[in-house]
Structures are given as C-alpha cells and as structure tokens.
Amino acid sequence: MAAATVTEMAVLPPTIEEVQDAAGPRRRRGKGQRAASRTLETVGPVLLLLVVATVVMQAVVDQGNIRPEVLPSPSRVIRSGWAAREAIWQNTVPTLQVTAIGFAVSLVVGWLLAIIVDFSRFARRALTPILVASQTVPIIAVAPLMIIWFGFGLLPKVIVVALVTFFPVTIGLIEGFDSTPKEASSLLASMGAGKWRTFRYVRLPSAMPSFFTSLRIGITYAVTGAIFAEYVGAKYGLGIYMSMQKNSFRTDLVLAAVLVTSLISILLFLSTYLLQRLVIPWYGQEKRSQT
Amino acid sequence: MTVGVEVHATGTIPVASAAQPPRFELWHISKGFETPGGFRPVLDGIDLKATSGSFISIIGPSGCGKSTLFNVMAGLEPADAGRVYVDGQEAGGKREHFGYMPQKDLLFPWRTILDNTTIGLEVQGKPRKEARVAAAKLFEPFGLAGFEHARPFELSGGMRQRAALLRTVVQEREILLLDEPFGALDSLTRLEMQTWLAEVWVKYRWTVVMVTHDVREAVYLSDQVVVLSARPTKVRLVKDITLPRPREEALMATPEFAAIERELLEVLHEESRHALQTQRVTV
Ligand SMILES: Nc1ncnc2c1ncn2[C@@H]1O[C@H](COP(=O)(O)OP(=O)(O)OP(=O)(O)O)[C@@H](O)[C@H]1O
Ligand SMILES: [Mg+2]
Numbered sequence: 001m002a003a004a005t006v007t008e009m010a011v012l013p014p015t016i017e018e019v020q021d022a023a024g025p026r027r028r029r030g031k032g033q034r035a036a037s038r039t040l041e042t043v044g045p046v047l048l049l050l051v052v053a054t055v056v057m058q059a060v061v062d063q064g065n066i067r068p069e070v071l072p073s074p075s076r077v078i079r080s081g082w083a084a085r086e087a088i089w090q091n092t093v094p095t096l097q098v099t100a101i102g103f104a105v106s107l108v109v110g111w112l113l114a115i116i117v118d119f120s121r122f123a124r125r126a127l128t129p130i131l132v133a134s135q136t137v138p139i140i141a142v143a144p145l146m147i148i149w150f151g152f153g154l155l156p157k158v159i160v161v162a163l164v165t166f167f168p169v170t171i172g173l174i175e176g177f178d179s180t181p182k183e184a185s186s187l188l189a190s191m192g193a194g195k196w197r198t199f200r201y202v203r204l205p206s207a208m209p210s211f212f213t214s215l216r217i218g219i220t221y222a223v224t225g226a227i228f229a230e231y232v233g234a235k236y237g238l239g240i241y242m243s244m245q246k247n248s249f250r251t252d253l254v255l256a257a258v259l260v261t262s263l264i265s266i267l268l269f270l271s272t273y274l275l276q277r278l279v280i281p282w283y284g285q286e287k288r289s290q291t
Numbered sequence: 292m293t294v295g296v297e298v299h300a301t302g303t304i305p306v307a308s309a310a311q312p313p314r315f316e317l318w319h320i321s322k323g324f325e326t327p328g329g330f331r332p333v334l335d336g337i338d339l340k341a342t343s344g345s346f347i348s349i350i351g352p353s354g355c356g357k358s359t360l361f362n363v364m365a366g367l368e369p370a371d372a373g374r375v376y377v378d379g380q381e382a383g384g385k386r387e388h389f390g391y392m393p394q395k396d397l398l399f400p401w402r403t404i405l406d407n408t409t410i411g412l413e414v415q416g417k418p419r420k421e422a423r424v425a426a427a428k429l430f431e432p433f434g435l436a437g438f439e440h441a442r443p444f445e446l447s448g449g450m451r452q453r454a455a456l457l458r459t460v461v462q463e464r465e466i467l468l469l470d471e472p473f474g475a476l477d478s479l480t481r482l483e484m485q486t487w488l489a490e491v492w493v494k495y496r497w498t499v500v501m502v503t504h505d506v507r508e509a510v511y512l513s514d515q516v517v518v519l520s521a522r523p524t525k526v527r528l529v530k531d532i533t534l535p536r537p538r539e540e541a542l543m544a545t546p547e548f549a550a551i552e553r554e555l556l557e558v559l560h561e562e563s564r565h566a567l568q569t570q571r572v573t574v
Pocket of ligand 1: 352
C-alpha cells in the first residue's frame with residue numbers, strides 16, 4: 001500500500017497540490033513557495049532513493065573489506081574525483097564540445113530529412129527504409145573504422161554522435177507532422193492554403209510535442225555517443241579518460257567520470273523541458289487543464 | 292463544357308424575372324470512391340440550390356455522403372460528374388466561395404481564441420493586424436467578448452463552437468457550410484446554441500447550408516430542409532419551412548412545427564432503414 005502511494009506521488013505531482021487545496025485555504029501561500037514545495041515533492045522521492053543507495057553501498061564496501069580496485073566506496077569516489085577535478089574538467093570540455101556539435105549536426109539533418117519526407121511522397125518511400133536500415137548498423141563496429149578514415153580529430157566523433165541521435169529526432173518529427181488531424185488539413189485547404197501554408201500553420205506546430213520528446217531521447221544518446229566515440233580513440237575527453245583510468249586500475253576515477261557524465265546528461269535532459277516551456281508554452285497549459 | 296454552362300445558364304439566370312437568382316446551385320453532382328471491395332457510388336446526381344440569405348438544412352441517413360457533398364462544394368474533392376455554380380458562374384473545384392466549418396471545432400491550442408479566428412484571413416494573405424481587427428468586431432455578437440486572449444481549452448463546448456463559427460464567418464465567403472455544428476454538444480447547450488444561431492442569422496443573413504442529424508434543429512433554423520436518400524444518394528425530399536420568423540423556442544411546441552417534424556422524421560426513418568438493409572446486403 002505504502003509503495004503504491006509513493007509511486008502515485010512521483011507520477012502525479014498535481015494531485016498533491018489538489019489535496020493541499022482541498023485541505024482548506026488555511027494560509028495563502030505565495031506562488032514561488034508553492035512551486036518550491038511542488039518541486040520538492042517531485043524530486044524528493046528520487047533524492048531519498050539515491051541517499052539510501054549511497055549509504056547502503058558505503059556500508060557494504062566498508063564492512064565487506066572489498067578492494068577499491070574492484071569497488072570503491074562512494075566517499076572514495078567523491079574524494080578522488082575532487083582531487084582529480086582539474087584533469088576531469090579538462091576532459092569534460094572536449095566531450096561537451098563533441099556532444100554539442102554532433103547533436104547540432106543531427107538536428108539539422110533530422111529537420112531537413114523530416115521536412116523533405118513530409119513534402120514528398122517519393123522521398124518518404126525512398127528514405128524511410130534507409131533511415132531504418134541506418135539504425136541496424138552496429139556503431140561498435142563502425143566507430144573504430146571512423147578513426148581509421150577520419151583520424152583522431154573532432155570529425156569522427158561528431159559523426160558517431162550524429163549517427164546515434166539523428167534517428168530519434170527525424171522519426172519524432174516525421175511522426176509529429178503526421179499526427180496532424182486530417183480534418184485540420186482539410187480546414188486549411190478550404191481556407192485556400194496550399195501545401196506550404198498548411199505546413200506552417202498546422203503541421204509544424206502539431207509536431208512540436210513529439211519533437212520535444214524525441215529531443216529528450218536524442219540528447220541522452222548524444223552524451224553516451226560522445227563518450228563511446230572517445231573511448232574508442234581520442235586525445236582528450238571523458239571517454240578516453242575513463243579508458244585510461246580503467247587500464248591503471250583507478251576504478252574510483254572511472255566512477256567519478258561516470259558520475260560527471262550522468263550529471264551532464266541529466267542537466268541536458270532537464271534543459272529540454274525548459275526549452276519546451278519557452279517554445280510551446282501552450283502544450284503544458286493544455287495538458288494541465290486536462291488533468 | 293461550355294455548352295453545358297450555356298444551356299444551364301439560360302435556364303437559371305432569368306435576369307428579367309422577379310424571382311431571385313440562386314446564390315449557388317448544384318447540378319447532378321455524382322461522386323463515388325474506389326474501395327477494396329470495388330467502386331462504391333455515394334452521391335448519385337444531387338441537385339440543390341439556394342437563394343441568397345437562405346438557411347438550408349441537409350438531413351440523411353448516417354454515411355449517405357453529407358460530408359462528401361460538403362467536400363465537393365468546398366472544392367476539397369472533385370466530383371465525378373456534375374457542376375457547382377455560384378452566382379451563375381461555374382465554381383467546381385474553387386475554394387474561395389464556401390466557408391467550411393467541420394464537425395470538430397479544430398481550434399488550435401497554440402493560438403489564442405482571437406488568433407484562431409483570424410487564421411483563415413491570415414492564410415488568405417491579410418495582414419495579421421487587419422485580420423485581428425476584423426475578427427475582434429465579431430466577438431461581442433458571438434458571445435465571446437473577454438475571451439480574445441484565452442486558449443481553446445479554457446472555453447466551454449458551446450463557446451468553442453461559436454469561436455469555430457466566427458472563424459468561418461469572418462472570412463466573408465458567400466456561402467457557409469456547417470457540418471453538424473452542434474453535434475458534439477449536450478442537449479441543453481445545444482438548445483442554447485440553436486436559439487443563438489437563429490438570432491445572429493436573422494441579423495447577418497448569411498447563406499447557410501447545415502448538415503445535421505437533428506430534425507428538430509433543422510426545422511427550427513431553416514427555410515428549407517433537404518432529406519437525402521440512402522446510398523447511392525439522391526435528394527429524397529425538399530421541404531420548405533414557412534414558419535414565421537423570428538422564431539422563438541416556443542415555436543417547437545406548436546402543432547404546425549410538430550407536423551413538419553413528423554413528416555420529415557418518417558421519410559428519414561424510411562431512408563435509414565433502407566440504408567441499414569443495403570448495408571446488410573453488401574456486407
Ligand atoms: N476517401 C474515401 N474513400 C472511400 N470511401 C469514402 C471516402 N470518404 C467517404 N467514403 C465513404 O462515403 C460514404 C459517405 O461518407 P460521408 O462521410 O460523406 O458520410 P456522412 O453522410 O457525412 O456520414 P455521417 O452521418 O457519419 O457524418 C461512406 O460510406 C464512406 O465510407
Ligand atoms: Mg459526416
């Protein structure tokens with residue numbers, strides 16, 4: 001029973017607010033205060049879980065006399081990570097660069113492909129199978145080839161990132177455009193809109209929610225894609241850093257770098273919500289009004 | 292082509308005559324669809340005409356092709372045969388004469404109500420500012436004043452329908468096509484909307500063609516009710532409604548009203564039964 005309540009709380013934060021409102025207007029709380037308590041209610045459970053997991057891990061490592069090369073304790077990971085912060089930072093910057101450039105390329109390619117597919121039936125038939133086929137290519141096998149072909153510079157890594165992320169972006173957009181109700185296109189046509197105006201006035205805005213979902217999926221792939229590309233071969237970057245630390249049995253530093261990677265991914269993931277709020281504020285409002 | 296127009300024109304534009312020329316006229320409209328089971332004829336020679344400023348309702352069995360007829364009139368789908376005339380001019384496939392209001396309100400959540408109502412004008416190339424001025428003038432008579440900057444999801448069903456009608460009307464097309472405008476509303480809101488539409492229509496005198504499933508609504512609002520047959524669809528009955536205007540809600544309780552309603556219902560039920568039977572045969 002208790003477990004079910006916790007899940008509900010995590011999934012449906014507005015319900016809590018409703019419950020509070022139902023409890024009576026004892027004191028009218030400020031908007032900021034309310035938002036803050038709502039945020040706490042949303043992230044509270046996950047923070048609690050993380051703290052518990054960390055404490056358990058610390059205890060297991062301390063009590064079990066496990067060697068740090070096998071499994072370092074959380075406190076050791078933090079300590080070593082902090083001590084090596086300069087090296088880690090120096091390797092974080094290039095990873096961020098690869099992620100950003102690679103994902104930007106993937107966005108441009110994704111938008112172009114999706115728009116072409118949306119406007120041309122022929123392109124849809126020609127490109128869709130190739131798009132799907134491109135995802136069956138095992139990146140593990142191709143990434144080393146990229147280095148043979150393009151060297152240790154930025155290019156092969158950007159290509160790897162773009163390869164793993166353009167697919168969700170493109171498909172998200174294509175399906176988003178297609179989610180436009182047929183009646184909406186008819187309405188626009190009856191008003192005298194051609195293909196381009198129909199696209200601009202209904203298909204494009206209709207696709208935005210789906211685009212932001214695919215953006216979230218893409219951005220998380222982008223970070224891991226960059227790390228993977230560096231792991232295979234690079235001069236700088238979190239990927240090659242992890243690889244080197246692993247080879248010198250510094251498991252604590254590998255995990256410290258993993259921690260940094262996760263933080264970056266989470267921040268980027270959350271930033272998409274911020275962007276979504278700015279670009280399509282109506283979407284959140286509409287959804288909230290329906291609950 | 293030209294011969295048809297001439298022959299037809301001489302018959303329908305008696306300029307000297309006292310009778311009003313039709314605002315639009317459908318002449319032998321036929322349309323079918325290619326389906327996996329073979330060709331399915333839907334419209335089978337529909338004739339229809341309306342004078343300017345008249346209100347016509349179309350009723351017919353479900354699936355008989357009412358929406359298809361609207362699509363042909365609005366120029367969204369070509370007819371297989373037949374002609375559409377507007378003010379005596381051939382208008383088949385043209386989109387500038389008919390203002391089309393689909394059954395779903397299709398108000399877009401990314402636009403405010405005001406901007407939803409201007410979308411037609413914007414598409415037609417009118418500067419946004421002018422479009423807004425034109426639409427804003429209608430918010431008062433449409434009972435939407437104060438909701439210009441609201442979002443569609445903040446409005447009740449009746450208001451959404453009025454906003455959708457405003458979006459259609461503001462384009463100033465010659466003829467309005469309303470496809471079951473109140474079909475999705477609860478009965479109380481529906482009644483409210485019917486009375487309201489009767490009022491604004493008297494004021495603006497648009498030429499309206501409305502599809503409805505509600506015979507009462509058809510009689511209450513219209514100058515003429517057209518009953519379509521089961522598929523392949525022909526015009527089964529054209530009934531002029533000469534009840535006096537302006538019409539009050541109380542009119543629905545009069546024996547005259549009830550008699551007309553009963554007559555139309557009988558024909559409609561007959562056609563609906565027929566539609567069901569033929570469906571059973573073909574399935
Ligand atoms: N694009 C299409 N392809 C094939 N068949 C179609 C198509 N559009 C309509 N039809 C068929 O034409 C017939 C008439 O459809 P339509 O939607 O015009 O009927 P309707 O009278 O508006 O029905 P309703 O009362 O349900 O609104 C139906 O049998 C439908 O299956
Ligand atoms: Mg229909």
